[in-house]
């Protein structure tokens with residue numbers, strides 16, 4: 219395969235640069251006889267969907283592959299998969315698909331998550347062992363369900379006792395894995411954050427106290443704003459549980475203030491769509507726009523879905539020797555984030571995808 223050459227304004231630095239691509243890696247020094255595939259416009263490190271479920275709303279691997287292609291064509295070249303019942307490891311062999319960092323299966327308890335999706339533990343004391351199992355099966359992340367509706371209580375409630383969480387997070391960290399949890403309400407948050415969890419998904423129940431705890435522990439937040447838009451529908455479908463329905467509407471009503479306060483306090487926030495969990499694949503740009511509308515600068519919102527998120531997940535941006543996952547745009551995404559909706563070139567693992 220001949221070397222490739224791209225020239226454009228490299229983000230986030232904003233300087234016009236040349237880069238070459240050889241054997242799937244970026245080179246910043248000239249390579250002879252390279253094919254120029256981009257000359258002008260803007261170059262961005264591949265986008266990251268930090269909360270996506272490839273293989274969740276899928277019958278089989280073929281359907282999961284289609285989900286991954288839909289995300290890729292919208293610019294997502296790296297996915298932190300936040301739990302899927304399908305073993306999607308075969309998709310990682312396919313070079314034309316986005317890179318997938320898998321979390322294995324969600325860990326929950328019976329009747330305390332979407333049915334037939336998670337590893338359901340009869341006894342919460344089994345959590346550390348289940349975490350060890352998923353840490354071994356995944357790519358460095360483990361996904362817990364932190365809270366869900368408890369039908370006896372008729373409201374959101376935590377799934378795990380605090381001491382079990384502390385042990386479970388310790389087990390994951392000893393295995394070299396990070397842990398994240400689905401959390402909608404307030405009550406599950408202190409135990410999870412104090413246990414040293416690495417990230418909170420959704421986080422609609424954050425308060426001033428738990429935001430301070432996240433800052434103190436360095437916990438990240440992936441708010442999945444476009445998924446929070448489904449809360450009124452969830453509430454409307456839960457007429458048997460008025461307490462829960464009212465709670466969901468309250469969380470929805472204050473999500474802008476909640477996430478705004480987390481940003482203000484300095485909690486690291488990343489872009490995740492929750493595609494597959496009630497959200498269509500391929501909507502990452504909508505989430506980036508939503509983060510900007512909520513108060514992040516365009517550069518910060520874009521970084522939360524590109525260079526900053528890549529660093530958090532162990533991938534580099536446009537640098538010497540980094541993996542050649544680069545997207546080109548004709549107009550400047552930092553002037554108008556909607557420019558992200560029409561990539562002119564997508565290069566993944568050093569190959570031209572589009």
Ligand SMILES: [Zn+2]
Pocket residue numbers: 269271300492495
């Ligand atoms: Zn999710």
